[in-house]
Amino acid sequence: MxxxxxxxxxxxxxxxxxxxxxxxxxxxxxxxxxxxxxxxxxxxxxxxxxxxxxxxxxxxxxxxxxxxxxxxxxxxxxxxxxxxxxxxxxxxxxxxxxxxxxxxxxxxxxxxxxxxxxxxxxxxxxxxxxxxxxxxxxxxxxxxxxxxxxxxxxxSFNPLAPAISQPLTSDGEPAPPLTFQDFTGGKIQHGANADEPFTFDNEGPQHPVWLSPFRLANRPISNGEYRDFINDGGYRRPELWLSDGWAWVQQHHIQRPLYWQADLLNHWTLAGLQAISPGQILAHVNYYEADAYARWAGCRLPTEQEWEHAARQSKQPGSFVENGRYQAGQASAGLLCHMLGDVWEWTASAYLPYPGFRSAQGAVGEYNGKFMCNQMVLRGGSCVSSQNHIRPSYRNFFYPHHRWQFSGIRLAEDG
Missing domain, CATH: 1.20.120 (Four Helix Bundle (Hemerythrin (Met), subunit A))
Structure with missing residues (x-):
């Protein structure tokens, strides 16, 4: 045997x-x-x-x-x-x-x-x-x-707008209403389970954390909701932005998400130039934009501990690379939708080692540990991730100004 x-x-x-x-x-x-x-x-x-x-x-x-x-x-x-x-x-x-x-x-x-x-x-x-x-x-x-x-x-720099995938099918309808699920908090175990077939070293060791009561949105923010933020002067209101974020907006004259056209009606995709569907999940915003939107909405971004705790209860994954579309899907109604797939979701957590973390010996130990400085954590995978590659404990990380990744926003509130 x-x-x-x-x-x-x-x-x-x-x-x-x-x-x-x-x-x-x-x-x-x-x-x-x-x-x-x-x-x-x-x-x-x-x-x-x-x-x-x-x-x-x-x-x-x-x-x-x-x-x-x-x-x-x-x-x-x-x-x-x-x-x-x-x-x-x-x-x-x-x-x-x-x-x-x-x-x-x-x-x-x-x-x-x-x-x-x-x-x-x-x-x-x-x-x-x-x-x-x-x-x-x-x-x-x-x-x-x-x-x-x-x-x-x-x-995206080619004015011919070359396409390598099929366009998203959309009915033009807005996203279903945004709702929030309550979590009681308390002491939880955070990080990768020991019985996972594979995890990266930065997902552990598993350790206890204390969560205060919180609420998490049932889905990520849609294009239509973010367009409301823009139309309300979101990129012109310094009170919504972190200091570094406002400096980034001013220095680079930012007025909209990456790949959106100035008319706010069309955006560049791997299927070429397409009409912006108001019900499609928003992608390609950076941490500064996500934080500003959350403040405009009267909410905040979740911590990675809150996000992971909720994701372990989610049963409705979104789009992955296997469908060949390479775009975030239409926002769905339901309980904790799209937590895995569609877009990486910004959290309010800095990318830091968990208690007891040690990098592996040798050059392979450079894989994750040496990047634990000045970056923010994203969770959940995206429409260009492989489905069997993503899990609730998976930690992605990028600098706050980066937005070429398929990154989006899920809102949280204190309970």
Whole structure:
């Protein structure tokens, strides 16, 4: 029986590896060769770089140290596709990734398939590496999401409004009424459960926290509701904004969410330029905008502890990358809708370590811990996340001014 179980584990991991690696390539199928090197700003990366970097991860952390006789396909790739791992060595400058016309797309794909073949041998022979392989697969799923968010930003500068997905079907109706669910609070256990199949290190250790009574909105804010905020002078009223947020608005002359047109009637999507549906869930606002909207609405943003406590009771997930639409869906009526999927939801919590957190030893320990400074936590996943990648304890994090991610707003109130 133990041997049978081990063989079944090998097959399941090999199947997951093949499926996840294949999806990265499928996401690029609608793209033209010219799209593969687009990088509109230093915060985003070209699609070809994402395909290469995820391959670099498996080669660097698994194949080179653990598969006897394996040699890197090209030693120069160690620098070209190292993102931020100082323990590995030098990195090619992030703002210049669009200059890497070589290796070509064909060469990157050959490298991917070479690494995949070698990883097949490792999966069969080294069950002691399952945890590290699973980390690599979750890392690839993160980059699948980044590939689409980055690509959306880069394509948005093209006046031809190229489309790589199908448009959202909308009836033009507003979102259903916003309601709030009461939570009594008290002592809870916060963070990832020990029985989760996989979690990132920043999701634990699980620890007790005390919650005061609070109320959480049944759904995220819609486009129509945010347009009301704009029409009420939301971007012109300094009393609604944090000091840094107001400085950001003034410095960059911000008047609306990213991708919205000046008429507030149309927005850029991966399906091209589309009419703004008032009932669609709002996306692409940053922490400053989310906080200002919440203050305008007489509410606040939830803490990540409140959000996670509520999400464990939610049974109505939203849209994920599997539907191929790459847009947040129409807001639904019901109890705690869309907490997983559609948009990452800003919380009022700074990205900090949980009590007892320790980074792993070695370069792989740089994955999350070193970023626990000056960023805010988002929860819930988005319409370009894989559904099996997201869970209530998952912690995303971005700087307060970032808004190219599919990020939105869920309101909270004191109980």
């Amino acid at each position: 133990p041997e049978t179980v081990r063989q079944e584990d090998r097959r399941e991991l090999a199947s997951a590896y093949a499926r996840i690696r294949r999806l990265s390539e499928q996401l690029c199928q609608p793209l033209q060769p010219e799209d593969m090197s687009l990088q509109a700003c230093a915060d985003v990366s070209p699609p070809r770089w994402h395909l290469a970097h995820t391959t670099w991860f498996f080669e660097t952390f698994l194949l080179v140290p653990h598969l006897p006789g394996y040699q890197p396909v090209n030693p120069a790739y160690e620098v070209l596709f190292n993102s931020y791992y100082n323990g590995i060595g030098e990195q090619y400058p992030r703002p210049q990734r669009h200059l890497l016309s070589r290796p070509t797309q064909q060469e990157v794909m050959h490298w991917r398939h070479h690494v995949d073949h070698a990883m097949g041998q490792l999966i069969v022979s080294r069950p002691d590496l399952d945890a590290l392989i699973t980390l690599g697969l979750n890392h690839e799923q993160q980059h699948q999401e980044l590939l689409l968010t980055d690509l959306k930003y880069s394509l």
